[in-house]
Amino acid sequence: MGALIEASRICKRYNQKSNNMELKETSLSIEKGKIYVIEGKSGAGKSTLLNILGGMEKPTSGKVYYKGKSFYDLKDSDQAAIRGEKYGFVFQSFQLIPELTVKENIELPLIFTNRQEKMDKIAELARHLGIENQLHKLPDFLSGGEQQRVA
Ligand SMILES: Nc1ncnc2c1ncn2[C@@H]1O[C@H](COP(=O)(O)OP(=O)(O)O)[C@@H](O)[C@H]1O
Numbered sequence: 001m002g003a004l005i006e007a008s009r010i011c012k013r014y015n016q017k018s019n020n021m022e023l024k025e026t027s028l029s030i031e032k033g034k035i036y037v038i039e040g041k042s043g044a045g046k047s048t049l050l051n052i053l054g055g056m057e058k059p060t061s062g063k064v065y066y067k068g069k070s071f072y073d074l075k076d077s078d079q080a081a082i083r084g085e086k087y088g089f090v091f092q093s094f095q096l097i098p099e100l101t102v103k104e105n106i107e108l109p110l111i112f113t114n115r116q117e118k119m120d121k122i123a124e125l126a127r128h129l130g131i132e133n134q135l136h137k138l139p140d141f142l143s144g145g146e147q148q149r150v151a
């Protein structure tokens with residue numbers, strides 16, 4: 001079976017004028033149902049690699065394929081649909097919206113992707129994650145681990 005996500009010779013240089021390559025040329029393939037670990041010292045480029053694989057940062061060169069399609073060559077709305085419906089991404093700093101309650105934070109991506117039918121699953125999911133009593137709180141009033149589970 002083909003790879004779900006494939007990176008072909010990607011690299012990243014944040015500043016076009018600098019010689020410093022923040023992510024050196026990397027190729028890898030991600031298969032369905034497997035768990036991967038990315039290891040490297042701080043500043044090695046792990047987050048950069050994840051942001052590129054996660055469809056949020058265009059590589060300076062190289063291609064990322066999602067189910068065989070070159071992700072960054074798709075039009076913006078197609079990229080957004082894959083990010084919204086196919087990818088899950090827990091940010092290092094969670095990126096919860098401070099003005100919205102926990103429940104509203106969880107609902108937000110479902111609104112963007114028009115998936116109201118999933119709303120009734122929130123209570124069940126919250127129970128599974130042990131945050132069922134936090135749903136009406138603002139993220140600032142949660143512990144770090146609880147915020148991570150909301151994300
Ligand atoms: N948005 C950015 N603009 C400029 N440089 C960045 C940016 N993000 C990360 N870097 C630099 O790229 C290198 C790799 O960063 P990062 O991918 O966050 O490393 P890691 O997650 O492995 O600790 C670091 O030297 C960092 O300073």
Ligand SMILES: [Mg+2]
Nearest residue numbers: 046047048092
């Ligand atoms: Mg990092």
